[in-house]
Amino acid sequence: MAIDVDAARQDTRGTAHATHLDSAGSSLMPRPVAxxxxxxLRREELVGGYAAAAEAAERLEAVYSSLARLIGSSPGEIAVLESGSTAWAAAVSRLRPAAPRVLLGRTEYWHNVLVLRRLARRDGLELVVLDDDAHGQVDVAHLRRELDRGDVGMVALTHVPMGGAQVQPAAEVGRACRAAGVPFVLDACQSAGQLPLDVQELGCDVLVGTGRKFLRGPRGTAFVHVRRELLDRLEPELSERRSPARDAGEGRARLLESWETGVAARLGLGRAVDHALELGPEPIRDRVRALAESLRGRLAALPAVQVHDRGLVRCGIVTFSVRDRPPDRVQAHLAGQRITVSTAPLPPPAAEQVLDPAPEHQTVAVRASVHYYNTEEELDRLAAALS
Ligand SMILES: Cc1ncc(COP(=O)(O)O)c(C=O)c1O
Structure with missing residues (x-):
């Protein structure tokens, strides 16, 4: 069923104040989430944090079931953490690759690259950046050739880059990895909430998402799925000793969590996931995609604007530059007209730049990212402010 945009906007109080085009940065929470x-927090104020958490125990447990439904996983394969970067690092550094070469795509998130570089130094791994195809997506033929060598211990892919529209062919990558028996780690921080995700279909062993972006959850929330067959490889760390019940069985993925956490934010994340499930991942994807294409059309008609988006399949992130205007000035100009966008680096064109994600190697663009609660009128406002 198509999304009722008026109802979605009534549920999203922030839409009354500004044109928000930054769900890739941090989206607007729906009212039930806030x-x-x-x-x-009010219960914590009255009874204290431990008692409030005990009262919410069932709802807290339901957060895992909601996340599992969102991505076709099971509650025991899910851990909830405080950021996508931390979740990715926690899972990957505890699942040591069993062979020396690690493959990654050109859209890999910079923090993941830094973690991999540290692991490479520590464990003597070799990092191999896969080629792109003509559309700016990972070249699956190159991936297969590398896997055929038989010395690949892990494949890492960022599904949608922080600064780009391309949706990586993750399911194809997953099939190749499964056939080769190589663990596949998918960073879905920019795709969770705007695209349907199913870990079985995607063939990924680890999937990481973050709460505040297209999922519309509160800040300080993220999650990771680790496939059941890999859970035994997660080694407990000292800080987790305080929770021995997590050491075995169904909830083993929770070994990745720290004992202390923001309970209110977790409950907000669960509510945000339920909200997305109620609307339906497919209708969300369809509306986001249509709005983004519509925005690209408007921007392409402006002579001083260059749209950078690539990809055979594109999502709700639209990247562009304005001639002779630095991206941060464009962002500030739009903010002055109550239009919220952000800036983000485009995926680097060369493999060396992927492995050395320093600012001087980056081309930064303006990033406008749409969600289902945005309207065509808001896109007109953006185009008018730019022209
Ligand atoms: C593709 C991608 N992966 C990971 C992250 C990290 O998520 P977090 O900010 O929750 O650590 C981001 C954040 O921008 C991202 O864009």
């Missing part, structure tokens, strides 16, 4: 967070 309410869930605030209500729990």
């Amino acid at each position: 309410d869930a967070v605030v209500a729990h």
Whole structure:
């Protein structure tokens, strides 16, 4: 069923104040999400954090079931953490690759690259950046050739880059990895909430998502799925000793969590996931995609604007530059007209730049990212402000 945009906007109080085109940065929470967070903080105020958490125990457990439904996983394969970067690092550094070469795509998130570089130094791994195809997506033929060598211990891919529209062919990558028996780690921080995700279909062993972006959850929330067959390889760390019950069985993925956490934010994340499930991942994807294409059309008609988006399949992130205007000035100009966008680096064109994600190697663009609660009128406002 198509999304009721008026209802979605009534549920999203921030839409009354500004044109928000930054769900790739941090989206607007729907009212029920903010309410869930605030209500729990009020209980903490009255009864203290431990008692409030005990009261919410069932709802807290339900957060894992909601996340599992969102991505076709099971509650025991999910851990909830405080950021996508931390979740990715926690999972990958505890699943040591069993062979020396690690493959990654050109859209890999910079923090993941830094973690891999550290692991490479520590464990003597070789990092291999895969070629792109003509559309700016990972070249699956190159991936297969590398896998055929038989010395690949892990493949890492960022599904949608922080600064780009391309949706990587993750399911194809997953099939190749499964056939080769190589663990596949998918960073879905920019795709969770805007695209349907199913870990079985994607063939990934680890999937990481973050709460505040297209999922519309509160800040300080993220999650990771680790496929059941890999859970035994997760070694407990000292800080987790305080929770021995997590050491075995169904909830083993939770070994990746720290004992202390923001309970209110977790409840907000669960509510945000339920909200996305109620609307339906497919209708969300369809509306986001249509709005983004519509925005690209408007921007392409402006002579001083260059749209950078690549990809055979494209998502809700639209990247562009304005001639002779630095991206941060464009962002500030738009902010002055109550239009919220952000800036982000485009995926680097050369393999060396992927492995050395320093600012001087980056081309930064303006990033406008749409969500289902945005309207064509808001896109007109952006185009008018730019022209
Ligand atoms: C593709 C991608 N992966 C990972 C992250 C990290 O998520 P977090 O900011 O929650 O650590 C981001 C954040 O921008 C991202 O764009």
